[in-house]
Amino acid sequence: MRKADLVNAVADIADLSLREADDAVSSVFEHITNALARGEPLNLIGFGSFNVKQRAARQGRNPKTGDLIEIAASKQVSFKAGKNLREHII
Incomplete structure (x- = not known):
C-alpha cells in the first residue's frame, strides 16, 4: 500500500x-x-509503539577490501506491534 x-x-x-x-x-x-x-515515544494503543533507540559506535569491515572501519553512533526508529495488530496478522 x-x-x-x-x-x-x-x-x-x-x-x-x-x-x-x-x-x-x-x-x-x-x-x-x-x-x-x-x-x-509514540504509543498507539492496539496498533503499536514507535521509539527512538540509540545505536553505539562500533567497528565494521569494508566488504570489498576487508579493512576495519569506524561506524558512527546513530539513532534508529523502532516499531513494536500492538496486541490487536499482531492478532490480525497472525
Whole structure:
C-alpha cells in the first residue's frame, strides 16, 4: 500500500474529499515524525509503539577490501506491534 492508497481509503471511510484526506494523513505523519525527532515515544494503543533507540559506535569491515572501519553512533526508529495488530496478522 502506498500513501495514495491510504489517502483514498481514508477519504472513503471518513467521507472526506481527497484533499482533506491527504491533509489528514500528512498531518498524522508529520506529528509522528516530530514526536520521534524530539525523542518522545509514540504509543498507539492496539496498533503499536514507535521509539527512538540509540545505536553505539562500533567497528565494521569494508566488504570489498576487508579493512576495519569506524561506524558512527546513530539513532534508529523502532516499531513494536500492538496486541490487536499482531492478532490480525497472525
